[in-house]
Amino acid sequence: MKKIGMIGGLSWVSTVEYYRRVNEIMQAIEGGVTSARIVLESVNRQEYVEAVIDRQDEVSACRQIENAARALQAAGADFIVITCNDVHRFVPAIEPLLDIPFLHIAQVTAEAIKAKDLRKVAILGVRKTMEEDFYPEIFTRNGLQTIRPNEDEKRDIHDSIYDELVHNRFLDTTRARYQKIIRDLAARGADCVALACTEIPLLLAPEESPLPAFSTTELHCRAAVALALDRAEPDGSP
Structure with a gap:
């Protein structure tokens, strides 16, 4: 081993x-x-x-x-x-x-999404993850398209991670906001979502997501x- x-x-x-x-x-x-x-x-x-x-x-x-x-x-x-x-x-x-x-982690996630024949991936995480290119570059190499949240969504997601999730606080109201964000991303063309902050799956289990969701953790x-x-x-x- x-x-x-x-x-x-x-x-x-x-x-x-x-x-x-x-x-x-x-x-x-x-x-x-x-x-x-x-x-x-x-x-x-x-x-x-x-x-x-x-x-x-x-x-x-x-x-x-x-x-x-x-x-x-x-x-x-x-x-x-x-x-x-x-x-x-x-x-x-x-x-x-x-x-x-x-x-x-991005390569592992890309392979799992590709195996499910999904292609348009909404990515949720802290600002560095949502705004920088290390995920999109790997996704592109694997034939996947990255869909980024808008500014209001990014602020809401990032702040909840820093103010709540890393402090081991998981609130029903925050979970509901994430579900709404995912529904809105679906309306903009996403066919799945990468829970690309290792604390997010502790708040929102993949089965609770409005779209097929991949726990990067x-x-x-x-x-x-x-x-x-x-x-x-x-x-x-x-």
């Missing part, structure tokens, strides 16, 4: 979910009381937010993730999983500096187990 290197803390809420799901899936596949081999490097979210939001210092933010990745490599990880969507924008800069690969965890076990596809419980 390969050792999974996990960059967490961005936020601790989704990091807990990653640890839980990876081990649940691993045990379902391997049986008994099997646990995944995981080494965790937890970034201080406060320091990261101060760099990204307060100082708008992308170089400093990237360096924090690079340092975490190097620590995981030194700890014997075979590959790296980042438990946060928007941080994947740094992968192209960091991966060439390492001897181990990242398991990219679940897909990433399943892909991590598959890679750790050298399997093409995981066959643990959903």
